[in-house]
Amino acid sequence: MKNQYTSTTGYNSNETLSAGESPFVETDGLLLYKENCKTPEFLNSSSCITLFGESLIIDHFVLLFTDRETLTNYADTLVKYGAQITEGPGLWPDEFCSKLDALPQDISMYFLALLMPSGVILVLLAPHAPNDKLDILLSKRGVNAVHHVALRVNDIYAAAAAWQKKGFIPLSMTPQDDGCLCQWFLGNSAEQIIELIYRRCGGRETFSCPNIAGLRLSEGELTKIKHLSLR
Numbered sequence: 001m002k003n004q005y006t007s008t009t010g011y012n013s014n015e016t017l018s019a020g021e022s023p024f025v026e027t028d029g030l031l032l033y034k035e036n037c038k039t040p041e042f043l044n045s046s047s048c049i050t051l052f053g054e055s056l057i058i059d060h061f062v063l064l065f066t067d068r069e070t071l072t073n074y075a076d077t078l079v080k081y082g083a084q085i086t087e088g089p090g091l092w093p094d095e096f097c098s099k100l101d102a103l104p105q106d107i108s109m110y111f112l113a114l115l116m117p118s119g120v121i122l123v124l125l126a127p128h129a130p131n132d133k134l135d136i137l138l139s140k141r142g143v144n145a146v147h148h149v150a151l152r153v154n155d156i157y158a159a160a161a162a163w164q165k166k167g168f169i170p171l172s173m174t175p176q177d178d179g180c181l182c183q184w185f186l187g188n189s190a191e192q193i194i195e196l197i198y199r200r201c202g203g204r205e206t207f208s209c210p211n212i213a214g215l216r217l218s219e220g221e222l223t224k225i226k227h228l229s230l231r
């Protein structure tokens, strides 16, 4: 059964959204996927959900896998369902961005993104090496961990202000904005990360190399002023 909501988090305050069941369970600010909600059918129908009390448009879900083989098997299932591969597969960011300097090796991960028939994007990730950042997150939170969830907005500053009232602090001083893709990551005290994303030019990319570079630079700024650091 669907309910009617009006978004107040910067998507479009005049638009009435019809929210479906969320694939997440939230405990003290931390999100986990419900075990039975990671099916193509469920995620395809979950582009509009209620999360932290707000009705939201999902830009992309991020799903974690323990290894490339499991990820590839799931991707095959999605393709049979009608999904189109939009980014990858490949080692992120190394095989996508050639001129990124001074990025730690332990952030690398196996990456594949697919566009579902409904328009929601699924990003599939698997660790690149033992004890890298993603491997540690999987050990800590399990395969139902929500690495981050990306929320599509039209006014990224208004959205960020609304999420700050919910305890989410921006992880960079300003949004990362390459002129087309504008992204802002925020985290709460449970270390749950959300991404606000504004697509000025449309498109289906879930990252850009200039935005990654900008994020790493601004992380340094943020660390200096003793705010949250990226994990």
Ligand SMILES: [Fe+2]
Pocket: 060, 148, 150, 195, 206
């Ligand atoms: Fe993302």
